[in-house]
Amino acid sequence: MTKWLATLIKEWRILSRDRTGLLMLFAMPAALVVAMTLVQDNVLHRSGGLQVAGVVVDLDGGDVGQRLTAALEATEVVSFTRLVDGRTPDPVEAVRWIEEGRFQFLAVISKGITGVVRERVQRRVDDLMGGNDTAEVSDLYSAGVALHFDPTLRHVYRTAVEGAVARAVATVQTGLTLAYLGDALDRNLQQRIAEATGGYAPQGDARLVPSLENDALFTPVVDVVSNGAGISGTERLPTAVQQNVPAWALFGMFFIVVPLSGALIRERREGIWARLMVMPVSKTILILGKLSAYVGVCLVQFACIMLVGKWLLPLMGTDTFMLGEHKGAIILVAVCSALAANGFGLMLGVVARTNEQAAILGPLCVVIAAALGGIMVPVFAMPQIMQTISRGSPLAWAHEAFMDLLVRESSVFQIWGNLSLLLLFFLLTLVVSIVSLQRIHR
């Protein structure tokens, strides 16, 4: 116990005097988590439809143009603006605004759309009433509303805008169709009654068919409810903060491989390890002492990044990082992740022959494992082959466990698979390290 503690204290002393190492371990992940969260926070807000904004220009001015404009302005998914700086813009200046980045898209309702739509709706309904149910192919969508996008706007947002316009056109078209259909049915019915009664027809303006242009008909009769896939029913939205804080904390924790492997290589090359090996102390105690110190550093690192998410990021306008209900499970994942990171650092320190090898190989492996593990890009956004490969990354196991706890509100029983993988990885690297050390001094 004393020898383990002495080793732990010795490592902490050495680490506390390594300013470059400390900067890399603490400042680097803190800077990364702040930068990446602020960048992605904006993107995610855009994904949520709060900031993708465009202009709608009505060149028609008629009934259909006004109805379309109103329908688009009522859209919640993306933001359509009719008046800019208190006036109606023309398409040329609206295009310029897109180029300048003020807006992301433009919808131009063509001149004469009211006449075209009314004429086509009437013809279609008349054909229907006359027994001809084959409607001609309409070019209304391409000819009636023209969309212009910022070339940098991502496909997902374009699809959202196109969907919103298509829905608005469908709503207006349905409204007009129902209105004209109601009138046509009424006329047709009155005409048939008159024919059947020999000219006798109901008097006055009384309608036999009520007007179908009724708002009640447009009210949805089916609710669409969005739910998470978790079983707790208390899932949170995956905000940039909830995603990035644990992700970059993990990235920073795995960078412990650099000082740990460097320290081991230095001890081996400078003869310190040989000196320790002829002292009455076991390798296991020395390794455990070293590991305990570095695992402790990783946990302090993790706590610091959590504090950045809790206190610093909200000051910069992001959401607050929420630990949720399973704080114990989160600490457990952090400990398992720290063990996996340190196991890898230990193995690297034993297998690598020079500090240069470890200094290049260590960060390279961590960056690749982080990229594969969904730290930089979500795993689901990767090609299938990369998603398969990512299942081999310890950072993926740890990140998935954190996401399960922080976003999906899973319990420790639902993350045991990933915890087991992290612990197995740690044990495997530990065994490889100890066996390699035995071979060095056999």
Next chain:
Amino acid sequence: MAGIALRSLDLTVQAGEIFGFLGPNGAGKTTAISVMSTLLRPTAGRVEICGLDAFRNIRQVRSLIGVVPQDIALFDTLTASENLTYFGRLYGLGGDALEEAVRSALDVAGLAERSQDMVGTFSGGMKRRINLAAGILHRPQLLFLDEPTVGIDAQSRNKIMENLLWLKEQGTTMIYTTHYMEEVQRLCSRLAIIDEGQIIAKDETGNLLAQHPDCGDLGELFLKLTGHRLRD
């Protein structure tokens, strides 16, 4: 015989003596010290220290021995005192005994006033002295010294020599390897010369010189026995 570092090595060192272990570069001195100090397990043969089989009673034997390696095997970013305290704890020392051992080792090294300075700030001679101090903290019965005076000035070398003679007076047995023949002549009562993994001469220093009257000193004797061929 390629790959075999030591052959038919048979050495007995008497309690309380300083035994010189000489040889050209690559002769097998460090390998022999590594085996004797339990760092390397031999493929054949055995090592007995203070009546104990070294590899069967490894923990017990390691408490009895001290090693001063050729490398400055110290932590540069720890102070002299912190280095010694750490190694002392690994030898099982604690409390007042540890404090006393560290103080005494610093005195022996002549570094009591620099005890709170980081080893990385020390000169080569100071590092060599503290390297020796780390090996004698626990007052070992047998001390292995692998070229402990390489690359230092005459003053530090002299200080180390004085310390070793003082340790001998205290009853410490030492096995001493070096390339400096005058050190061997000054310190060692007996010596062995090893070349290509086997001992080619072993006797009391005076007897060896007497057996080769054509050699004026130990340096000439060494060259006569090991030859003038360069060993790189």
